[in-house]
Amino acid sequence: MALSAEEVRYVASLARLALSDDEVRRLAPQLSKILEYAEQVGHVAADDVVATSHPYPLHNVLREDRVEQSLPREDLLAAAPAVEDDRFVVPRIVAEEG
Amino acid sequence: MELIARSAAELARLMAIGEVSAREVVDAHLARIAEVDGDPTGPGPRDIHAFLHVTADAARAHAADIDARRARGEALGDLAGVPLALKDVFVTRGVPTTCGSRILEGWRPPYDATVVERLRAADVVVVGKTNMDEFAMGSSTENSGYGPSRNPWDLDRVPGGSSGGSSAAVAALQAPLALGTDTGGSIRQPAAVTGTVGLKPTYGVVSRYGLIAFASSLDQAGPMARTVEDAALLHQVIAGHDPRDSTSIPEPAPDVVAPLRDSIRGMRVGVVRELGGEGYEPGVAASFRDALATLESLGTDVVECSLPHAPLALPAYYLIAPSEASSNLARYDGVRYGLRVDAPTTEEMNAATRAHGFGAEVKRRIMIGTYALSAGYFDAYYLQAGKVRTLVLRDFQAAFDEVDVLVSPTSPNVAFPIAEKVDDPLAMYLNDIATVPANLAGIPAISVPSGLDDAGLPVGLQIMAPALREDVALRVAWAFEQASGFDPMPRGANAVAVPGEVAA
Numbered sequence: 136m137a138l139s140a141e142e143v144r145y146v147a148s149l150a151r152l153a154l155s156d157d158e159v160r161r162l163a164p165q166l167s168k169i170l171e172y173a174e175q176v177g178h179v180a181a182d183d184v185v186a187t188s189h190p191y192p193l194h195n196v197l198r199e200d201r202v203e204q205s206l207p208r209e210d211l212l213a214a215a216p217a218v219e220d221d222r223f224v225v226p227r228i229v230a231e232e233g
Numbered sequence: 234m235e236l237i238a239r240s241a242a243e244l245a246r247l248m249a250i251g252e253v254s255a256r257e258v259v260d261a262h263l264a265r266i267a268e269v270d271g272d273p274t275g276p277g278p279r280d281i282h283a284f285l286h287v288t289a290d291a292a293r294a295h296a297a298d299i300d301a302r303r304a305r306g307e308a309l310g311d312l313a314g315v316p317l318a319l320k321d322v323f324v325t326r327g328v329p330t331t332c333g334s335r336i337l338e339g340w341r342p343p344y345d346a347t348v349v350e351r352l353r354a355a356d357v358v359v360v361g362k363t364n365m366d367e368f369a370m371g372s373s374t375e376n377s378g379y380g381p382s383r384n385p386w387d388l389d390r391v392p393g394g395s396s397g398g399s400s401a402a403v404a405a406l407q408a409p410l411a412l413g414t415d416t417g418g419s420i421r422q423p424a425a426v427t428g429t430v431g432l433k434p435t436y437g438v439v440s441r442y443g444l445i446a447f448a449s450s451l452d453q454a455g456p457m458a459r460t461v462e463d464a465a466l467l468h469q470v471i472a473g474h475d476p477r478d479s480t481s482i483p484e485p486a487p488d489v490v491a492p493l494r495d496s497i498r499g500m501r502v503g504v505v506r507e508l509g510g511e512g513y514e515p516g517v518a519a520s521f522r523d524a525l526a527t528l529e530s531l532g533t534d535v536v537e538c539s540l541p542h543a544p545l546a547l548p549a550y551y552l553i554a555p556s557e558a559s560s561n562l563a564r565y566d567g568v569r570y571g572l573r574v575d576a577p578t579t580e581e582m583n584a585a586t587r588a589h590g591f592g593a594e595v596k597r598r599i600m601i602g603t604y605a606l607s608a609g610y611f612d613a614y615y616l617q618a619g620k621v622r623t624l625v626l627r628d629f630q631a632a633f634d635e636v637d638v639l640v641s642p643t644s645p646n647v648a649f650p651i652a653e654k655v656d657d658p659l660a661m662y663l664n665d666i667a668t669v670p671a672n673l674a675g676i677p678a679i680s681v682p683s684g685l686d687d688a689g690l691p692v693g694l695q696i697m698a699p700a701l702r703e704d705v706a707l708r709v710a711w712a713f714e715q716a717s718g719f720d721p722m723p724r725g726a727n728a729v730a731v732p733g734e735v736a737a
Contacts, residue, residue: 143600150559150603151566152596153584166600168659173605175548176617179624186619187626189450189480190675190700191437196479210343216573223568225579 137167235732236261238722241315241409241463248303248314255296255303255314259358262316263289266360266407269729273379281729282382283392283402285321286329287361292316295358310355312466317352318402318411321362322369323454324443325349332445333365333395335378336590337571346443347478348412348454348471355470360408363398367592368562369419369447371395372664375655376594383651384427385723386690390648393423393664399457400427404721405729410467411457416447417550418644418668420455421680425643425693428682428721430464430710431457433668435700436675437482439468440475448557449480451550451672459721461681461711465489468703482701489704497712502528503538503636508667508695513645516686521642524683524694527716528640528709538632538639542624546670549625551662552605552618553673558595559602565590597658622673629674633699638709641667643680643693667695677703681710682719689725 138146143163147154154162208221217224236244236258247253266287271280273287299314324330324342326349331337345353352359366376374397375381382397384390385405392401396413400423403411413420415433424431432455439454446452456467472486502525509521529535567573567586574585591599605614632639644664654661671678676697683694694713698706722731 138604146600146604146607148584149607150599151563151580151583151587152591152599153581153588154596155588158596162597162600165597165658166604169551169597169601169662170604170614172659173548173552173601173614173618176545176552176621177613178617179542179545180617180620184620184623186616187622187673188619190626190673191480191482193480198476206343211569214340214343214570216567216571225568226575226577226582228579 138163138170237265237406238732239409240460241312241458242460242466244315244409245312255299255358256293258314259292259296259316259360262360262408263287263292269405270407276380279388280383281385281401281405281407282380283318283363283398283405283407284361285331285364285379285398288328288359292358292360299356299358310357310470312470313356315357315410316360316408317357318361318363318399318408319349319359320365320396320399320411320413322365322414322445323349323412324445325362328362330362331378332369333367333377333379334590334592334595335572336565336586340570344443347440347475349443351471357410357470363402363411365398366395367595368445368558369395369414369416370558370594370598372418372422372661373649373654374398375651376592378592381651384648385729386428386725387648387727388729389727390650391426393426393648395419396457397423400424400429400431403427403429403457403459404723406731409459410463412454412471413457414444414452414454415672416451416554417672418665420457421668421678421693421695422644422664424457424680426648426691428691428719428723429457429459430461430679430681431455432464432468432679432703432707433671433677434468434472434703435482435677437480438486438701438703439471440478440481442475442477446561448554449561450557451554461707461714462493464679465493465707487701487704489707492704493708493711495708497709498532500533500638500709501636502533502535502709503632503639504535505543505639505641506537506539507541507543508641508670512663512666513642514647514686516647516688517642517645517692520684520686520692521694524640524713524717527713531712531716536636538636540625540628540632540670542621542628543670545621546625546673547662547666549618549621550665550669550673551601552614553622555598555602556605556615557602559599559606562595562599594658625670625673629676637698637705639697641695643667643695647686647688647690647692671697676700677706679706679710681714682721683717684719
């Protein structure tokens with residue numbers, strides 16, 4: 136599995152990673168080598184083998200539906216890079232009407 | 234003997250009989266940290282750099298409080314006053330927590346992890362947060378965003394990873410106890426290469442609440458120490474059901490301390506054929522052969538065993554772990570905590586923040602995981618890896634029908650020189666070849682020192698037991714430790730200096 140620079144850039148965009156050209160050049164052969172190694176897992180298991188996602192048999196874990204105290208809002212906002220009026224601030228998403 | 238060379242059990246006993254105070258014990262370890270660890274923000278070339286943050290004032294205050302309560306005759310925990318080094322993957326309220334990443338530099342969490350609460354309830358004194366591979370991705374602690382830690386046995390070598398700060402702190406006598414986490418071997422492999430003991434408990438036995446996630450179906454916290462007894466005592470403190478972790482096993486954790494000294498005579502020990510052959514250094518192989526002879530001398534029945542799918546565990550792991558990581562690490566988006574790199578749009582801000590804040594290995598794994606989960610590749614990679622996981626689980630079940638424990642070398646090699654493998658990710662991944670199967674299956678596994686190679690570097694023996702049988706793994710490890718007589722004090726021309734009385 137040889138990954139092209141375009142494929143690396145596409146996966147990086149899916150992963151929200153702004154990679155430099157230099158990183159793309161270095162990553163393409165590394166990722167190709169790792170994926171080639173990982174491909175050993177292909178077709179060893181019969182179709183009737185069910186994939187395990189978790190080593191412990193999981194059941195729905197529910198608790199009683201009751202109101203509990205959350206972490207203090209100011210403690211959470213204190214860690215944010217930008218805050219205004221008790222909210223997290225991000226760059227404008229919707230453009231202003233012209 | 235110097236206080237810092239004592240085990241946690243010995244220190245607890247000395248404090249209980251009033252021979253020393255918690256304050257004296259904590260001060261001795263803080264002094265050792267100041268002596269050998271260096272400045273966390275700018276460690277020198279001979280500094281261990283096990284710690285990213287030392288909580289000296291809080292530790293002294295905690296110790297003074299323990300002494301005061303002891304003086305009043307209050308009942309205290311078995312490990313009251315014993316210092317512990319905490320991997321920086323555990324969130325600590327008001328104390329900087331970075332997970333080894335620049336993306337979380339300066340972050341002070343608003344809550345404590347469950348294990349941290351349990352340590353406090355047991356009066357264990359946290360002396361600081363330890364260095365680690367960024368987001369626990371690595372086998373050498375060189376992937377830390379804050380520079381590598383050094384191996385106390387040879388300062389030019391790695392202390393393993395990702396819990397390398399914790400293993401180095403314990404080996405360098407900076408704390409008798411540490412906590413690590415093990416996703417693919419990150420407690421056992423650093424323990425092996427630093428001559429210490431590390432236990433990865435059964436998945437779900439120790440709460441993951443407040444543990445910064447790497448791969449949620451594999452991550453498991455566990456104890457690190459210089460003796461098996463200390464590891465058992467610490468396990469007892471942190472194990473047990475936590476309603477705040479939906480993957481926590483809803484059963485009381487069994488006692489692992491009382492049965493520690495029970496005889497292992499008559500136990501069946503399976504040697505895993507697939508985990509000990511090609512690629513294992515001669516010194517590791519020789520130490521393993523000696524270990525098998527020691528186990529036989531203890532009256533166990535050593536037989537060959539097979540885990541036919543074990544060779545596929547590592548490639549499966551390197552699909553499953555990055556896939557889960559790519560999802561877990563999506564939360565580092567520059568919005569709610571940590572680093573932000575400004576950009577005109579939110580999406581560009583996210584991408585620029587992540588590009589700047591994550592190191593090379595984290596980027597590699599996010600890329601692998603995103604690729605493996607992407608449309609058109611899911612069936613070929615993630616799904617197949619999950620099926621291999623099923624086959625590995627079945628192998629273990631079949632093997633444990635025949636034997637009580639399975640053994641292998643913990644790591645195929647001893648500690649390697651710093652910078653030797655950083656540019657070859659696949660070579661780095663091969664460090665985990667013997668440890669990963671236990672993570673896929675969720676079973677407990679311990680690494681206990683089996684001796685030194687010809688160059689005087691520690692080698693570890695891995696003992697794996699069926700799910701929820703930590704007691705069995707610890708019993709075999711304890712018996713082996715007593716018989717092998719390994720001295721956990723670092724020595725050699727390039728080792729960290731250990732107080733004179735200890736070397737004698």
